Ligand SMILES: Nc1ncnc2c1ncn2[C@@H]1O[C@H](COP(=O)(O)OP(=O)(O)OP(=O)(O)O)[C@@H](O)[C@H]1O
């Protein structure tokens with residue numbers, strides 16, 4: 047898919063003190079592409095995700111979003127972040143706000159929408175993730191799967207150009223994983239550009255255009271899902287797949 | 294017993310003086326404490342340093358010393374204000390350091406992930422702080438802030454030593470008039486009790502209304 051690049055990382059390096067967590071990362075994500083990132087624990091997948099909206103700063107290299115280099119901390123960065131939706135492993139809903147308020151808050155504060163307008167849009171999105179009836183509850187009153195779907199709606203409310211998912215189903219009980227994956231599948235079908243850190247192979251096979259395999263802070267493989275799962279090239283990937291595909 | 298009825302206006306003036314000092318200094322302390330707490334969690338390093346130095350200096354200086362510094366020091370730089378204003382400045386700045394630390398510990402009870410989620414939506418630092426972090430932090434700081442303001446009310450007694458009219462200072466006037474020192478002090482203590490109980494009551498109401506975490 048040699049389409050317009052939406053996210054570009056060039057020679058990105060990131061250290062935590064001595065630890066070299068991202069090593070010469072080169073990665074391009076095109077408009078409408080779904081890229082799944084997998085790899086062993088500690089390989090830098092979350093860090094990679096978080097550098098894309100500059101929740102983590104990098105020491106060298108270049109990150110461009112829709113052609114624009116990421117700005118320094120400030121108004122300009124905030125504006126750019128609003129175009130990048132992010133969904134976290136631990137949901138991170140605002141505990142003091144209702145479901146509806148969670149989804150509306152960014153629209154009002156960042157996009158400057160009127161409250162009524164924002165609430166209407168929020169209800170549409172909640173409908174889409176199957177939670178219209180939960181609008182007036184607080185996050186603590188919802189199951190994990192429901193909370194994660196609210197978090198997805200909250201991110202979508204900003205009309206982002208791209209969505210980042212960092213292990214969105216890892217904190218969920220098995221019976222709730224599918225309800226979240228279904229919402230993500232639908233998003234992928236609707237043409238959303240997505241970067242998804244996940245170990246859900248079913249999702250990778252059915253929704254991803256590419257699988258990026260990371261180990262020790264490097265991108266080791268970057269291929270079509272079927273190729274990767276059936277014919278991994280590197281020893282690291284073979285080893286990793288044999289471990290996770292056993293069960 | 295006569296000491297109260299005979300000198301009601303002296304007590305009254307002292308009582309009002311203490312109330313005024315407490316109210317103004319509290320407002321200053323809350324405002325400054327709020328600003329300093331924001332500085333201490335700001336993304337800009339120099340703000341964090343300023344906040345940390347503010348707290349370190351004011352929290353570790355004896356209040357009496359601070360009164361001397363303000364009342365004797367500021368006029369040397371040409372800043373001459375009524376003693377009452379100096380007293381409010383000294384009390385307010387001193388207490389702001391404690392308010393700042395109470396707020397900061399409240400901020401630390403809010404999971405960092407919520408702040409990250411807010412920032413990833415494109416909210417600025419101040420929007421994140423005011424819309425997500427502080428409303429939740431407030432719930433856990435109501436009671437410590439109440440205690441800090443009660444301490445402020447009692448600390449205001451030091452101002453009496455610097456010729457500000459306040460409650461404790463009335464004992465000198467009444468002592469000179471030959472009234473029983475014991476009864477004078479009993480009434481003074483009662484005056485402070487009224488003020489501190491009033492503060493407690495306000496904060497109990499706040500705690501009932503806002504304090505419960507959902
Ligand atoms: N804030 C931090 N400070 C110091 N080291 C960190 C920090 N965050 C992550 N690390 C380290 O950086 C490395 C990469 O972490 P990262 O969270 O990106 O890995 P990951 O691939 O997402 O792993 P997992 O599958 O466990 O989520 C790890 O060794 C981790 O211990």
Ligand SMILES: [Mg+2]
Pocket residue numbers: 091092093212213
């Ligand atoms: Mg991770």
